[in-house]
Amino acid sequence: MGERRKAGGGRVGRDERDVVARGARLAGAARNVVGDHGRAVEAVRAVLTPIHDAAVRRELDAIPVARLQDVTGGRLRLGGVEQSGLRTVGSVLDAGPYRLRQIPGVGQRTVDQVLAAARRLSEAAHETVAVHIDVDRPEPDTTALVTALHTLVEAGPDARRAVDRAGALAQRLDPLLADARPAAGRLRMLLAGREKKARALAAVTAIRALADEAERARLPELFAQASVDLLRGPASDLAAWADFELRSAEYYSLLAEISGRAPDAAAAEGFLPDEVAERVRTQHLDDTHRRVSLRGYQAFGARFALAQRKVILGDEMGLGKTIQAIAVLAHLAAEGQSHFMVVCPASVLVNWTREVEARSALRVLLLHGPDRHDAFADWKGRGGVAVTTFDALRGFPVPGGGEVGLFVVDEAHSVKNPKAKRSQAVAEWAERCARTLFMTGTPMENRVAEFRSLVGMLDGGVADALGEGDALAGSVAFRRAVAPVYLRRNQDDVLTELPSLQHTDEWEELSASDEEAYREAVRAGNFMAMRRAAYLRPEKSAKLERLREIVREAGENGQKTVVFSYFKDVLGVVREELADGTALLGPLTGAVPAARRQQIVDDFAAAPGPAVLLAQIQAAGVGLNMQAASVVVICEPQIKPTIEHQAVARAHRMGQVRPVRVHRLLATGGVDERLVRMLERKTRLFDAYARRSAVAEATPDAVDVSDTDLARRIVEEEQARLGMTDGNPVERAEA
Incomplete structure (x- = not known):
């Protein structure tokens, strides 16, 4: 007690020293989390820079020398340059001034103009070329990029929030800690002048207020958790790729932010x-x-x-x-x-x-x-x-x-x-x-x-x-x-990045009419009828209403839509519902010859403005490219997840120029919910491994649960839930 004096006496006690130490710890934690985040960002940049440079180089190698005329308003004479074998802007930049001067008929002024125009195109390419992450052909460099991004994506918005608050807190604390330095020890305080002592004690008061405010906001815990998340070891390649497929928009968002594009x-x-x-x-x-x-x-x-x-x-x-x-x-x-x-x-x-x-x-x-x-x-x-x-x-x-x-x-x-x-x-x-x-x-x-x-x-x-x-x-x-x-x-x-993939589960409540049709299917033990019950009475179908809204809005925005269903009769119902005012193609089913299938897809791509392609998912999910579609609707969840992945991949692939949005129509409380829940029990890693496997791509049966067992289990559970325990046995899932 004798050690402590009032602030006006210029003496410092343990309480003041504790406040300074507390402020220093808080500032240190804030600087640590900012540094940890900075290192995670730099790890991404280190991998991104060579990938981006290579992409820019490919772009420049694809631009013909004649484009230099556009940059200079047609003033250049490029005949000699092209005849010398320099066909692209990339080759001109590689040649440099010495080789260009060796070309007959090319003087110093032309060399300077050619190189200046080529550099302008190069600068434009550096600004506009984005990095493409191809999930179908993962290379070592893109795998390293996805893995580095994975750390930041996994840390999530809490880490970003922690970094922002840590930066602001450190900015306020650092000058106060400098002013409060004499208060960190009795000898320092004794040797300090009156003005420094007063400033030190005022800083201690401000540090105490900031530290109390940070404690109330639980910032120390936020900083600690963010540092743990940012320092966590890199994910395995498979886990990072699996997460990228699920949350590609978040990865591309970070990529655009870090690249500055x-x-x-x-x-x-x-x-x-x-x-x-x-x-x-x-x-x-x-x-x-x-x-x-x-x-x-x-x-x-x-x-x-x-x-x-x-x-x-x-x-x-x-x-x-x-x-x-x-x-x-x-x-x-x-x-x-x-x-x-x-x-x-x-x-x-x-x-x-x-x-x-x-x-x-x-x-x-x-x-x-x-x-x-x-x-x-x-x-x-x-x-x-x-x-x-x-x-x-x-x-x-x-x-x-x-x-x-x-x-x-x-x-x-x-x-x-x-x-x-x-x-x-x-x-x-x-x-x-x-x-x-x-x-x-x-x-x-x-x-x-x-x-x-x-x-x-x-x-x-x-x-x-x-x-x-x-x-x-x-x-x-x-x-x-x-x-x-x-x-x-x-x-x-x-959206400056290459197309992302956005999945939306559209959960709908069955209408009274839908519910009645569903109960009849459950009572009959008919698994396939349960799956398509939501479309049996079109005039009051909740799923059809949502499908109409999605197609209408896509059409209003000039976009093409592909609608997938396992069931031909569901596609027939959809066709009737969309018949008025919509350019419809298909349905593309297993009964359509392969050559005709491709013609239908080609007609869909060539259709001016919005259009809708109807396709049976198992018939169109493999082998056909539908990148003309930027909206995908899946009418019901599939028993095999691989079927959905393959179908979506028909639209979301190289050549797609717009982000792809996938809408999966699901009904609450019944077979859809049980299917989704059962299939989600598989781990992300296993699911990703199955998709990466060439064998699994060719034979989905090798990696998915048994159709019949799954169907029987769901029917029995639904009969029990609806009080129909004496219901009929389940039909075959392949029916």
Whole structure:
């Protein structure tokens, strides 16, 4: 006790020394995690640089010398250069000035111009050429790249969060620790002048406050876990490749970030006017309750919704509008908001609840079915993210001002008709909520009347100012007119990497009609009928409704779709449902001769604009290339996972110029859920090994579970669940 004095006395005691030591440990942990992350990033760069250089070289070797004329406006005389055997830009750069000067008729001025033009093309190639990771032909260098990236992907958003906070904390602590150095020992304090002593004691106070704040935020644990994750030994090649196949978008996102080949800033910001874009850039985005990393354009989209308060997010399908919405919800929850409402079509209810649960720490409640009013009361009392349908929304009381932190409307084009009751209900909620986020992947630029109706629910002033001629004046003028409320980005603008593969499990709740057909199939012990029960009564099929939405949105965006099913009769039902207004090809089945199959695929690729190809999965899953399709729909889960992988590989392969999105239609609570759960029990590593094996590719039966045993088990379990234990024996799975 005698050692301690008041701060004004200029003496330092154990308490002050402990605070300085505590601050030094915290700063050391912060610097360590930043350093660990930096080394993981450098490991990626070390592998990436030679791969990228080789890709650039291949590009330059493929550019004919004649292209140098384009760069110089046709001023060059290249006849002598080409006649000397230098046919490509790459060979010109290799030749250099000495060899070029030896070419008859080529003077120093031409040499300088040729090399300057070649270097400009080389610089452009370095900026634009992206690295392709080919999962079908893994080379040692790409394997090393995937393995290095795997460390960062596995560390996940928590590691990135730790690095960001560690950097900010170290920046604040380092100068304070320098000022507090005299307080680290009694002798130092005695020898320090009055001004240094006062500064040291003030720094100790600030360090204590920072350390207490860090403890409350559990930053030491966050830093420690991040360092462990970043220092974990490299994964095996097979494990890294397996993870890449499952999460390729995350790998490519990191790759684009580390390589510095980010999308054009104006495109990523939806070509917003500078004044709007600047306001959005300065908007803080809290990630405390978020469990997913955002790409740059996604973070901008979330900030746009926060900064502008009532907006339409109109990104093209596949750019992650749901993730952006969840980022907004997580931010507002961190600010203290407790109640959120999401309204969407019934077909995506389950997807919304699963996405919120997987991508955030927020509580989610489904307000659907006969108990929806009880669920609404629970939400009113306890808060969380409520998810409901347009029809159900009409039955809930409209909130008071400030009660709902964010009102999200998915597939907002569904409420473009102001006379519809669902549109009126949404408009009333939007008016009462301080923040509203409409989401639609359907391009609205050329439908001014419909678009004005949506905008009017958010900002009457912008809607009134939006005239019919604005869309005709060009996209730039249109976007400027609607910039306060509308943000749209296209895939071509913001996805700089080579095509990624995005899998989405589309969980649907069976309609009453679907459920009745399913029970009949279970009662009969007919496994194959159970698998296709969701399509037996098309007029009220939940899966067909979602399939129509996917195909419609793909068509609106000019994309081609391939629809796979194991069952020919399901493809027949799909064909009838899509017959109006859609360019349909197929069905491509096992009964179609091989030559005719290829002709169908060629016709599909040649079709102008959007088209749909129907294909039996076991007939079209092997041997045919369908890279014209960038949207794949699988109507039901397959018994053999290899069949799905092979089918998807027909579209997601070299030559594909757009990211491929795979939608697997699944029904909750029955055979689909049991199939998915059983097949997921296999480990990732085994599944990857099976896919890598040439034998397994040729003979899926060698690596998958027995069809008959699996079918019998599922039928028996479903009969027991539905109280039909005296049901009929299962039919053969191959039926």
